[in-house]
Amino acid sequence: MLSGDDGQLLMYDLTGPLPTARSDSRATNGPSPSYALSPPTTPAANRTPSPVKSVDILPSKAWSAEAEVNNLAFTDQGDWVGAVHGQKLSILQL
Numbered sequence: 001m002l003s004g005d006d007g008q009l010l011m012y013d014l015t016g017p018l019p020t021a022r023s024d025s026r027a028t029n030g031p032s033p034s035y036a037l038s039p040p041t042t043p044a045a046n047r048t049p050s051p052v053k054s055v056d057i058l059p060s061k062a063w064s065a066e067a068e069v070n071n072l073a074f075t076d077q078g079d080w081v082g083a084v085h086g087q088k089l090s091i092l093q094l
Contacts (some may be wrong), residue, residue: 005068028039065090069084071083
Protein backbone atom coordinates (compact mmCIF):
# COMPACT_ATOMS: atom_id res chain seq x y z
CA MET A 1 0.00 0.00 0.00
CA LEU A 2 1.32 3.42 -0.88
CA SER A 3 0.24 6.86 0.22
CA GLY A 4 1.66 10.28 -0.35
CA ASP A 5 1.22 14.01 -0.33
CA ASP A 6 -1.09 13.90 -3.37
CA GLY A 7 -3.92 12.56 -1.16
CA GLN A 8 -4.08 9.19 -2.91
CA LEU A 9 -3.90 5.78 -1.30
CA LEU A 10 -2.86 3.08 -3.78
CA MET A 11 -3.00 -0.64 -3.00
CA TYR A 12 -0.92 -3.11 -5.02
CA ASP A 13 -1.38 -6.89 -4.99
CA LEU A 14 2.12 -8.35 -4.95
CA THR A 15 1.06 -11.82 -3.85
CA GLY A 16 0.57 -13.20 -7.36
CA PRO A 17 3.08 -13.77 -10.16
CA LEU A 18 4.58 -10.74 -11.86
CA PRO A 19 2.93 -9.70 -15.12
CA THR A 20 4.66 -10.32 -18.44
CA ALA A 21 7.42 -7.79 -19.11
CA ARG A 22 6.94 -5.46 -22.03
CA SER A 23 9.43 -5.60 -24.88
CA ASP A 24 12.59 -3.56 -24.50
CA SER A 25 14.56 -2.12 -27.42
CA ARG A 26 17.76 -2.47 -25.34
CA ALA A 27 17.49 -6.26 -25.20
CA THR A 28 20.62 -8.12 -26.22
CA ASN A 29 21.09 -11.28 -28.27
CA GLY A 30 22.52 -13.08 -25.23
CA PRO A 31 20.55 -14.81 -22.52
CA SER A 32 17.28 -13.27 -21.50
CA PRO A 33 17.78 -10.58 -18.80
CA SER A 34 16.15 -11.11 -15.44
CA TYR A 35 13.05 -9.16 -14.45
CA ALA A 36 13.25 -6.27 -12.00
CA LEU A 37 10.83 -3.66 -10.72
CA SER A 38 13.54 -1.01 -10.74
CA PRO A 39 17.28 -0.86 -11.40
CA PRO A 40 19.71 -1.14 -8.47
CA THR A 41 20.14 2.15 -6.65
CA THR A 42 23.88 1.76 -6.13
CA PRO A 43 25.51 -0.47 -8.74
CA ALA A 44 29.00 -1.76 -8.00
CA ALA A 45 31.73 0.63 -9.17
CA ASN A 46 33.54 -2.00 -11.24
CA ARG A 47 30.43 -3.34 -13.01
CA THR A 48 28.15 -2.01 -15.70
CA PRO A 49 24.53 -2.72 -14.79
CA SER A 50 22.87 -5.05 -17.29
CA PRO A 51 19.61 -3.89 -18.85
CA VAL A 52 16.45 -5.43 -17.45
CA LYS A 53 12.94 -5.60 -18.78
CA SER A 54 10.49 -3.23 -17.15
CA VAL A 55 7.41 -4.63 -15.43
CA ASP A 56 4.34 -2.42 -15.02
CA ILE A 57 2.21 -3.17 -11.97
CA LEU A 58 -1.01 -1.21 -11.63
CA PRO A 59 -2.82 -0.61 -8.33
CA SER A 60 -5.60 -3.10 -7.56
CA LYS A 61 -7.49 -0.47 -5.52
CA ALA A 62 -7.24 3.28 -5.06
CA TRP A 63 -8.78 5.91 -2.80
CA SER A 64 -8.48 9.71 -2.81
CA ALA A 65 -8.45 11.71 0.41
CA GLU A 66 -9.26 15.38 0.88
CA ALA A 67 -5.70 16.08 2.09
CA GLU A 68 -2.26 14.49 2.36
CA VAL A 69 -2.38 10.95 3.74
CA ASN A 70 0.15 10.97 6.59
CA ASN A 71 -0.49 7.75 8.54
CA LEU A 72 -1.81 4.23 7.88
CA ALA A 73 -2.84 1.49 10.32
CA PHE A 74 -4.04 -2.02 9.46
CA THR A 75 -6.18 -4.47 11.43
CA ASP A 76 -4.59 -7.75 12.51
CA GLN A 77 -6.33 -9.61 9.68
CA GLY A 78 -5.32 -6.94 7.13
CA ASP A 79 -8.87 -6.49 5.82
CA TRP A 80 -9.33 -2.89 7.03
CA VAL A 81 -7.00 0.12 6.96
CA GLY A 82 -7.23 3.41 8.80
CA ALA A 83 -5.92 6.41 6.86
CA VAL A 84 -5.23 9.73 8.57
CA HIS A 85 -5.53 12.77 6.31
CA GLY A 86 -5.74 16.37 7.46
CA GLN A 87 -7.66 16.21 10.75
CA LYS A 88 -9.70 13.15 9.79
CA LEU A 89 -9.42 9.38 10.12
CA SER A 90 -11.05 7.31 7.38
CA ILE A 91 -11.59 3.58 7.84
CA LEU A 92 -11.48 1.65 4.56
CA GLN A 93 -12.36 -1.98 3.88
CA LEU A 94 -9.83 -3.69 1.63
